[in-house]
Amino acid sequence: MLSTLFHIPLRVGPGGGVPLFGWGVLLAVWALAGGAALLQAAWRHGWREALQALCGPLAVAGAMLFWLLPALDDGQGVPVRGYGVMLLLAAAAGVGLSVVRGRRMGIDADTILALGMEIFLAGIVGARLFFVIEYWRDFFPPGRSLLQAVPAILNIPAGGLVVFGALPTAAVAVWWFAKRRSLPLVVLADCMAPGLLVGLALGRLGCFLNGCCFGSLCELPWAVRFPPDSPPWLDQLNRGLLRSAVDTTGQRLWSLPIHPAQLYAAFDAALLALLAVCFTPLARRDGEVFALVLTLHPISRFLLEMIRIDEPPALGTPFSISQLVSLVLLALAVALWWWLSGQPLRGAPPAPATNSTAKPAVRL
Numbered sequence: 001m002l003s004t005l006f007h008i009p010l011r012v013g014p015g016g017g018v019p020l021f022g023w024g025v026l027l028a029v030w031a032l033a034g035g036a037a038l039l040q041a042a043w044r045h046g047w048r049e050a051l052q053a054l055c056g057p058l059a060v061a062g063a064m065l066f067w068l069l070p071a072l073d074d075g076q077g078v079p080v081r082g083y084g085v086m087l088l089l090a091a092a093a094g095v096g097l098s099v100v101r102g103r104r105m106g107i108d109a110d111t112i113l114a115l116g117m118e119i120f121l122a123g124i125v126g127a128r129l130f131f132v133i134e135y136w137r138d139f140f141p142p143g144r145s146l147l148q149a150v151p152a153i154l155n156i157p158a159g160g161l162v163v164f165g166a167l168p169t170a171a172v173a174v175w176w177f178a179k180r181r182s183l184p185l186v187v188l189a190d191c192m193a194p195g196l197l198v199g200l201a202l203g204r205l206g207c208f209l210n211g212c213c214f215g216s217l218c219e220l221p222w223a224v225r226f227p228p229d230s231p232p233w234l235d236q237l238n239r240g241l242l243r244s245a246v247d248t249t250g251q252r253l254w255s256l257p258i259h260p261a262q263l264y265a266a267f268d269a270a271l272l273a274l275l276a277v278c279f280t281p282l283a284r285r286d287g288e289v290f291a292l293v294l295t296l297h298p299i300s301r302f303l304l305e306m307i308r309i310d311e312p313p314a315l316g317t318p319f320s321i322s323q324l325v326s327l328v329l330l331a332l333a334v335a336l337w338w339w340l341s342g343q344p345l346r347g348a349p350p351a352p353a354t355n356s357t358a359k360p361a362v363r364l
Contacts, residue, residue, distance in 0.1 A: 001211045001226050005085060007077035010070065021070040021078070030065055034058045044110060052180065053114035060121060071151045084156065086206030091120045094192075094199030097273075101191050101280070107183070115177050115188065116195075122173035123166035128156055130165020134311075134321065160212070163200060164301075164325040186287030186340075190280070193293045197273035204266035215259025215307045217241075223257035231310070232258055259307045268300045287340050295333040298326035 012020050020026055034054070041050035069078050095116035102112040132139055132153055139149050174192070178185040207213040211230035226232040228245065233255040236242045246252050276293050283289050302323050305311070311320035319327075 001230055002082045002209045003211065003230075004079045005082050006080050007074075008080060009077045010073060022066055026065045027062065030058075030062055034061070041110070053117070057117045057121060068151075068154055072155060082209030083206040083212075086202050086209065087156075087161075090199035090202035090206070091116070093202055094195035094197075095120075096195075097198050098192050098195035101194065101277075105187060105191055107187075107191060111181065111183075112191070115174070115192070118173045118177055119170045119192065119196075123170040124156065124161070126169030127161035127163060127166040128153070129169075130162040131160045134162065135160075161203075162322070163203075164322055164329075167329075184286065186290065186343075189290035190283070190286060190288070193290045194273045194276040194280075197269045197276065197293065197297070201266045201269035201273065204262045204269060208260065208262035208266070212310065213262050213265070213308065214310055215261030215264075216309045218257055218259040218307075220259075222260065224260045225254040225257055227254055228252040230255065235309070261304060261308050264307075265301075265304055268304065269297075272296055272300070284345050285340050285343050286346065287336070287343070291333060291336045291340060294329060294336060298329040298333070302326040 008020065010020060012018050012025065018025060038050055038054055038058070041054055044050075045053075072078050095113060098116060099109045099112045102109065139152055140146075174188055175185060177183075178188050204213070211226050211232060214226070214232040214235070233242070236255050237245060241256055242253060244253065272293060275296070276289055279292055280289050283292075305320050305323045305326075308320070311322060313319060314321040314324060317324065
């Protein structure tokens with residue numbers, strides 16, 4: 001576990017006289033880089049598409065530099081969390097793979113980059129909202145107002161995303177993007193699906209660094225222990241599994257050994273990504289790669305939830321909320337496969353048009 005990698009100082013330069021955030025150096029860099037990217041996109045695709053693709057991401061980045069990051073100062077500077085770094089690497093790796101796949105499908109890199117940015121932002125919003133709703137008592141304890149809770153809600157680099165919460169908002173983002181650009185939705189889904197899994201694999205490594213999404217007690221050789229004050233340690237202390245927080249010498253004890261559930265999930269996502277890439281040339285119809293992912297990932301997630309103990313049973317069932325969502329996704333996968341079965345095969349010639357007014361041929 002390595003929750004905080006290092007701290008970024010609020011001011012730089014001789015004597016620390018130049019602010020880095022707020023009205024500082026990074027905001028100036030953002031303005032120059034954003035302006036250059038906007039001009040380049042406008043030259044390639046026109047101002048309308050450039051503004052549609054970049055205005056949202058640039059506005060979010062500017063708000064983070066001006067307001068959010070300075071608000072995260074913990075007295076030593078702005079902490080750079082391992083979870084947040086892995087999240088950014090996940091986005092970069094996922095979009096990079098999608099760019100390569102997009103070129104083979106006839107989709108240019110600029111289109112994939114714009115789509116990847118929209119999926120990333122929409123997915124983060126959905127995943128965070130799901131987490132806040134699920135653990136709303138932690139964000140809104142007695143006496144805390146909505147305004148006071150905003151910094152904690154927006155502190156995503158510290159951890160707290162539910163992958164399944166990203167699905168509805170990301171799906172809407174892809175649908176809206178495809179509609180605006182007049183692109184086939186199923187082709188975009190096939191293109192992005194393996195990249196999303198690669199991003200998920202790296203994101204789970206961020207979970208391991210953060211200590212969240214932890215597993216149950218384990219005596220296997222690869223079991224892991226987490227340090228004091230980590231989520232698994234606090235959970236075991238609250239449940240009475242740790243008889244004492246310190247040993248006889250006064251040193252704080254680490255957690256009992258548990259399943260590295262985050263690493264299991266990372267390996268699972270990477271394996272599914274490889275399978276989706278290998279299945280791509282074998283798919284008979286557009287949309288089958290995405291359908292394969294939509295089928296297999298909920299199954300593996302349902303099984304992995306059996307060794308995770310960070311989510312209690314939900315809605316009066318013996319299943320966690322993630323397991324219940326997995327069952328819903330499996331039902332959607334069945335519906336998608338049924339719909340795809342009626343679609344034309346790849347490379348199949350279009351069906352000949354029928355002419356009801358044509359006279360039947362006369363055979364002599």
